[in-house]
Amino acid sequence: MLSLIAEMFTYPFMVRALCMGVLVALCAAVLGVTLVLKRYSMIGDGLSHVGFGALAIATAMNAAPLVVAVPVVIAASFLLLHLTENSKIKGDAAIALISTGALAVGVMVVSMTTGMNTDVYNYLFGSILSMSQEDVALTGVVSAVVLVLFVVFYHRIFAVTFDETFARATGLNTKLYNTVIALLTALVIVVGMRMMGSLLISSLVVFPAVTSMRICITFRSVMICSAIVSAVCLVAGLVISYLYAAPTGASIVLCNIAAFLIFAAVQKGRERLQSGRKPL
Amino acid sequence: MSLISCENLSFAYEGVTVLQGVNFKIEQGDYLCILGENGAGKSTLMKGLLGLKKPSGGSVTYGEELQAKEIGYLPQQTPVQKDFPASVFEVVISGCLSGMGRRPFYGREEKERAARMIGLLEITDLRNRCYRDLSGGQQQRVLLARALCATKKVILLDEPVAGLDPLVTINMYKLIERINRKMGITVIMVSHDIQAATIYATRILHLGEDRQLFFGTKEEYRHSAAYHSFMDGGKAVHMWKKAAASESRKPAEEKGGTESRRE
Ligand SMILES: Nc1ncnc2c1ncn2[C@@H]1O[C@H](COP(=O)(O)OP(=O)(O)O)[C@@H](O)[C@H]1O
Ligand SMILES: [Mg+2]
Numbered sequence A: 001m002l003s004l005i006a007e008m009f010t011y012p013f014m015v016r017a018l019c020m021g022v023l024v025a026l027c028a029a030v031l032g033v034t035l036v037l038k039r040y041s042m043i044g045d046g047l048s049h050v051g052f053g054a055l056a057i058a059t060a061m062n063a064a065p066l067v068v069a070v071p072v073v074i075a076a077s078f079l080l081l082h083l084t085e086n087s088k089i090k091g092d093a094a095i096a097l098i099s100t101g102a103l104a105v106g107v108m109v110v111s112m113t114t115g116m117n118t119d120v121y122n123y124l125f126g127s128i129l130s131m132s133q134e135d136v137a138l139t140g141v142v143s144a145v146v147l148v149l150f151v152v153f154y155h156r157i158f159a160v161t162f163d164e165t166f167a168r169a170t171g172l173n174t175k176l177y178n179t180v181i182a183l184l185t186a187l188v189i190v191v192g193m194r195m196m197g198s199l200l201i202s203s204l205v206v207f208p209a210v211t212s213m214r215i216c217i218t219f220r221s222v223m224i225c226s227a228i229v230s231a232v233c234l235v236a237g238l239v240i241s242y243l244y245a246a247p248t249g250a251s252i253v254l255c256n257i258a259a260f261l262i263f264a265a266v267q268k269g270r271e272r273l274q275s276g277r278k279p280l
Numbered sequence B: 001m002s003l004i005s006c007e008n009l010s011f012a013y014e015g016v017t018v019l020q021g022v023n024f025k026i027e028q029g030d031y032l033c034i035l036g037e038n039g040a041g042k043s044t045l046m047k048g049l050l051g052l053k054k055p056s057g058g059s060v061t062y063g064e065e066l067q068a069k070e071i072g073y074l075p076q077q078t079p080v081q082k083d084f085p086a087s088v089f090e091v092v093i094s095g096c097l098s099g100m101g102r103r104p105f106y107g108r109e110e111k112e113r114a115a116r117m118i119g120l121l122e123i124t125d126l127r128n129r130c131y132r133d134l135s136g137g138q139q140q141r142v143l144l145a146r147a148l149c150a151t152k153k154v155i156l157l158d159e160p161v162a163g164l165d166p167l168v169t170i171n172m173y174k175l176i177e178r179i180n181r182k183m184g185i186t187v188i189m190v191s192h193d194i195q196a197a198t199i200y201a202t203r204i205l206h207l208g209e210d211r212q213l214f215f216g217t218k219e220e221y222r223h224s225a226a227y228h229s230f231m232d233g234g235k236a237v238h239m240w241k242k243a244a245a246s247e248s249r250k251p252a253e254e255k256g257g258t259e260s261r262r263e
Helices: A002-008 A012-037 A041-060 A065-086 A091-112 A118-125 A133-162 A164-169 A174-196 A201-212 A219-243 A248-277 B042-050 B079-083 B088-099 B108-120 B136-149 B166-181 B194-200 B218-222 B225-231 B236-246
Strands: B004-013 B016-026 B031-035 B057-062 B071-074 B154-158 B186-191 B203-207 B212-217
Touching (some): A002 A219, A012 A041, A012 A133, A012 A201, A041 A065, A041 A091, A041 A201, A065 A091, A065 A174, A133 A174, A133 B088, A164 B088, A174 A248, A201 A219, B016 B042, B016 B203, B016 B212, B031 B042, B042 B071, B042 B154, B088 B108, B136 B154, B136 B166, B166 B186, B203 B218, B212 B218
Parallel strands (some): B031 B186, B154 B186
8 A cells, every 4th residue: 555655656746736735725724714713614615616607607618717716706705705794684695695696607507518527527526637737836826825925914814803893993904804814715715626626625624623623722723733634634635535546525525524523532532531630 | 182082972773873962071091981771882882982883973083192003992792702712822912913013923022012911910820821711700801911902092991890700800990990090091991880980980971771961070970860860770761861850950959868989
């Protein structure tokens, strides 16, 4: 089995996928912490469906998929952020409307043009093999931008996540920082979709954050732990998918589920230990 | 010029006025206590002072030397924060962000300021603990330290002792008094604890059902109709009627029977 894994890394496309995958996983994990804590987890899910619609249209028009999807998903994320904050329609309902609406448009476009071919299948369930050179380059650039912006805005993002009212009251530009969060989320969703598939990308955002919140108690340690968990699960998922010819996205999600169960068990064990030690 | 002055201020939610006719002035170094029943509009007024809610009428004027970046705020606690993974130090130092301009990271100055406030509130041993695991009183101290990081001039506190047990409450009041007297920071505090207000505050603003009942020094307040109806156990509904009726009378003619001084 070890020789099989070693063999896996002799393929340049595998190494490429691995590098890009880790980059995307890191971005998704750190942003995911903010989204989960802001109760925005469903926004990631909604955006991925919008992404599917955009990719379907791009294929129908023979345009480069990511070049179409990036602006469309960014626009959708600004709209969702705006809706969750000021609309008469409740935030989660607004997300459901937009995500199912976009999915329906995508399905319609697909059925009227190419039909259900491998491309479309890959948009839904993800595949690293379908990533072109161009995709890989764009993914690298976008992930790097996301990571740099995230680090620069890290403390402000903490402030608007922990207590937006306080941040606004003391004169921070919370609109700007929320917009940055929406922008980064959109970028991560789009670049992650090629590998994970639009049905599964939001797991990359949500799982590592929820997992590390089982045992970490500071914001920074949750961030770091999510990043590590996310990267490890991604690599493990890729290896499993290579060894057993399993779908990439699903393998990665299964690894994330395993990580979650382990962390939850550790949390339970710790709690039991603490309550056992307490005097009566 | 006053630090903050409000003229004929009113607030409405979706067209329904919840508070009107609010007039008062706050000077540097004051300790103002805003009293009123639940739903009187105290939190709304605080949000108005902070620029979080637009008044539906009237105006708030800030003294020349006061900017939004120099105000500290202790919000009424929201349940969302209670399961947040964040260390005490992370929470406290986030109060320094407003004074940092465009600098992305904390420098030595911010770290020292946060450590000083943590020391001042006697929570140094909690510094690396998780915020969500603290008791209510400890959490309030942490948020107060954060508010102090954000200001050198004014601090607004929305029900800082709500849900605290009596001993912790007294400690909290003592701390706030020290912040006001020793550090010279103007305090604006929302409360429905009339006893504490008449002990610690220098000025009182009393809000009735939907309007201002009283504004003045605490000595004047003890002789006011608003105070007596409150102490008589009178309901807020009747308060503004009494206050309106007493406007024709002089405060000295008021009955002072049930007054309970604690000083
Ligand atoms: N976001 C809101 N939307 C509509 N009405 C509100 C909102 N917030 C407060 N109110 C109403 O405004 C009034 C004053 O509320 P508030 O300022 O929170 O009172 P207090 O803090 O004195 O208890 C209440 O009647 C309340 O129902
Ligand atoms: Mg209130």
